Amino acid sequence: MNPVWQAFLQEYNATIEKGHVIHFRDDVTELKNAQTDTILVDLSNFGLIHFSGEEVLTFLQGQLTCDLRKIDHQTAQYGSYCTPKGRILANFIIWSHADHNEYFMQLPSTLLEAISKRLSMYILRAKVRLNDSSDSLIRIGIAGNKAKLLIEEIFHSIALPISPLGIIHTEQGSILCQDINRYEIITTLDHAVMIWPHLALKAIPVGTFCWDWLEIKAGIPVILPMTQEQFIPQMVNFDVTGGVSFQKGCYPGQEIIARTQYLGKLKRRMYLVNIASSQPVMAGDQLFSAELSEQSCGMIVNATPSPEGGFDALAVIQTNSVEAGKIFWKNLEGPALQILSLPYLLPQ
Structure with missing residues (x-):
């Protein structure tokens, strides 16, 4: 977690352990808030890998289960990174920013170092750069019936995406629609310290476990260190939610994943x-x-x-x-x- 951002959140009474916001008041009350109210969440428990370079699209297309050709300035994708045996090492949301030479991959911070190291091994002489942008870009989650309205009050004159994985880019930051009434703001530290207080006037700050609960209810899994290499993508329903493509070319594990889809019974x-x-x-x-x-x-x-x-x-x-x-x-x-x-x- 960005140390300046951590100190800022602590001024709002955040209890933080190992870079995760545990709560602002108490767990039980905040969980009830997640069920009935509009909530505000720091998402520093997720890391952010920034990919760039002339050959980044070709490189990532050959490594990930999702089809990066379906990503544009208005659409993100779920995806996963697998072993040659088709077992998931990590899953993520990935989106592009300025053009198809720049991508951001959001995944659990506990997996970022290992996944970055593994992907770096395969870059070789490709014109691809990989950097950790977890501290330079702050991620804020907002969910509830008022989420869309509150964001529109801050990001003036924009049309927010309303379909899952729709994304829009503005001068203040990017806004990703995770689900109906659930959005993520990706922005710089300077903008984040201005955005948070405005949102906190009408949304209730809560711990990250409340966002975890919303992800679970949405049926979106998060692979963690203790579940790495346990599942192929179809086992966690990525064939339903769009985290795996069966129309793209080869990537690690593709043969086993495709065989399961077309020849086997899951x-x-x-x-x-x-x-x-x-x-x-x-x-x-x-x-x-x-x-x-x-x-x-x-x-x-x-x-x-x-x-x-x-x-x-x-x-x-x-x-x-x-x-x-x-x-x-x-x-x-x-x-x-x-x-x-x-x-x-x-x-x-």
Whole structure:
């Protein structure tokens, strides 16, 4: 986290640990706010890699699962970076700025260094530059019924995108539509310290876990260190949400990912669930069903406390276990998962 930005947020009573805003008041109240009010969130828990250079489009097109030809000045993309075996190392949102020689990739800050290093190994003599822009560009999330109106009050005379992954660029910064009534502002530190106080007059500052909860409810996973190399893109529904293209050329893992799509039957899918537990549910936790006895039938991808109680989570689970009945957290004596409805339909 940018140290000047951190000090600024602490003036607004932010409690910050390891570069993440934990809360401004208390967790329980802020989670209720995320459910019913318009909230304001610092997104420094995500890192930002800046790619530039004459050959950047060709380079990234050969490394990532998404089709960068579909990115323009008004449209971002979900995507992932995989091993040669098709297992996800990281997922992200990626967008272009000035032209197709400049891209920004947003991913968890805990993965930024390793992913940057791995991608740098493949640049070789390509005319591509890679830089960490996490501290130079501040990311602010705003969500709720008033989100669009509050942004329009600050960014005068602009037409905000209203479809997911629509993006607009202004002199004050870029505005990315993450979901209906949920936006992200990407701007410089100088602009951020002016924008935040105006938004905080009518939106409630909350910890980053509130944004995590909104991502979970939207069915958008975030691969973390404990879940790296556990899933192929279709397991986390990227074939539904647009994080993988089957019409582009080769990239690491492409053969296995394509074979699964066209020749195989996908045995695991990601589901939205609630777990009635008083103990923390964590990414990487194993799931079990009676049919498989001691063998795991799934894994938690992301989890956060639910305003309704327990934990809401995204979990990759064997489809036949979901169809068969009860699934349990950590062991067969653990709490049973309640399967909830995702905001999109899964292929039958």
